[in-house]
Amino acid sequence: MSVNVPKPITALEALERAQWIAFAPFVFQATRVLRDRGILLAIERSREGLTLEEVAAAAELPIYGTRVVLEAGLGIGLVTEVDGRYRITKTGVYVQHDPMTRANFDFVRDVNYHGIAGLDAAVASGKPEGLKVFGEWPTVYAGLSQLPESVRKSWFQFDHYYSDGAFGAALPLVFAGKPKRLLDIGGNTGKWATACMRHDPNVEVTLMDLPGQLRNAEQNLREAGLLARARFHEADLLDENSAIPTGFDAIWMSQFLDCFSEAEIVSILRRCIAAAGPNCKIYILEAFWDRQRFEAASFCLQMTSLYFTAVANGTSQMYRSTTFLACVHAAGLEVEREYDDLGVSHTLLVCRPRPM
Numbered sequence: 001m002s003v004n005v006p007k008p009i010t011a012l013e014a015l016e017r018a019q020w021i022a023f024a025p026f027v028f029q030a031t032r033v034l035r036d037r038g039i040l041l042a043i044e045r046s047r048e049g050l051t052l053e054e055v056a057a058a059a060e061l062p063i064y065g066t067r068v069v070l071e072a073g074l075g076i077g078l079v080t081e082v083d084g085r086y087r088i089t090k091t092g093v094y095v096q097h098d099p100m101t102r103a104n105f106d107f108v109r110d111v112n113y114h115g116i117a118g119l120d121a122a123v124a125s126g127k128p129e130g131l132k133v134f135g136e137w138p139t140v141y142a143g144l145s146q147l148p149e150s151v152r153k154s155w156f157q158f159d160h161y162y163s164d165g166a167f168g169a170a171l172p173l174v175f176a177g178k179p180k181r182l183l184d185i186g187g188n189t190g191k192w193a194t195a196c197m198r199h200d201p202n203v204e205v206t207l208m209d210l211p212g213q214l215r216n217a218e219q220n221l222r223e224a225g226l227l228a229r230a231r232f233h234e235a236d237l238l239d240e241n242s243a244i245p246t247g248f249d250a251i252w253m254s255q256f257l258d259c260f261s262e263a264e265i266v267s268i269l270r271r272c273i274a275a276a277g278p279n280c281k282i283y284i285l286e287a288f289w290d291r292q293r294f295e296a297a298s299f300c301l302q303m304t305s306l307y308f309t310a311v312a313n314g315t316s317q318m319y320r321s322t323t324f325l326a327c328v329h330a331a332g333l334e335v336e337r338e339y340d341d342l343g344v345s346h347t348l349l350v351c352r353p354r355p356m
Helices: 011-022 024-036 039-045 052-059 063-076 090-097 099-112 115-125 129-133 140-146 149-175 191-199 211-223 262-275 295-312 321-331
Strands: 079-082 085-088 181-185 204-209 230-234 250-254 281-286 333-342 346-353
Touching (some): 039 085, 039 090, 090 099, 099 149, 140 211, 140 295, 149 191, 181 191, 191 204, 191 211, 262 321
Parallel strands (some): 181 250, 204 230
Antiparallel strands (some): 079 085
16 A cells, blocks of 8 residues: 655645644644634534624633634634634534544644644654653553543544544454453453453453553453453553463454564564464454555554654554564564554554464
8 A cells, every 4th residue: 555645735725734734733723712612613513604703701811812723723724714704614513522533633633733843852762752741650551540630531542543443454363363361462451351351251261461551451341240250460561570371262353562672572472482282373453554545544543653752652653554564573483464454543463473
């Protein structure tokens, strides 16, 4: 699949795009005010559109402040003005209502906006320099359970939006082999484990993750009435001495390995091979930016890589498929099947140890 092939544009179009880049933080913040202050929603609800004074009254804001963000909205393309009345555009509707846009927007606003300023230092040091705006942890995962509630909410909303959308398509592919015991590495809040146990009433799922994530997952599975078939294994897979337990029919990793560097991916997969029995399949669900159907999807994944660099860990990214598959092969795995276009943006790799 060919992506990121630039379309020819004129010099004027290139100059205009450069100005969008220069003022990108202004665009984001003006959009945030228009959305979060209820201005877009108030305009949308009016069939005839609203005057400046009516918008200010609806948002309970001064005329001046309302005017400057509305005029910015004209330039951004969120609203139009006809005969002194403001109306919402299609882009404004997407900003207001589209689940993907909301997940991305809130993730940038709450998790990344301040930390991304550390990108330059992170690129040079290989450490998540922007994470310092929240605390002194080596990675965001170590401090995830301690982040402010609004930050955690937006983090999980972003993570779940992309992964959960692929679960429905992945379940029949994984359970075609009728696994009885499944290991969910990077179990997070237990969403995949819950989906598995609801899909197959006989499967037992072991979640392997950091202690803070496992506590959240245990609570969620208890509330779902599924705790009896769940097991928990605490581990930090950044520690190369942290072994992966054995005795499973399937090993599952969803949006997990993109949290690690290439060398760390190889190390984790080699430990998976050591733990896998002769009939154990290894399933890897990832979003590769070069396998997207739409340019916007590739763009979102490329930008998300900067979160990994500046805030998450300083060493990982949303990978190009060829880079990731090189790690899979270096670890000693072969890919039996590849399923693209699962959910919003994912690829499922079905792997097994390469015969010696």
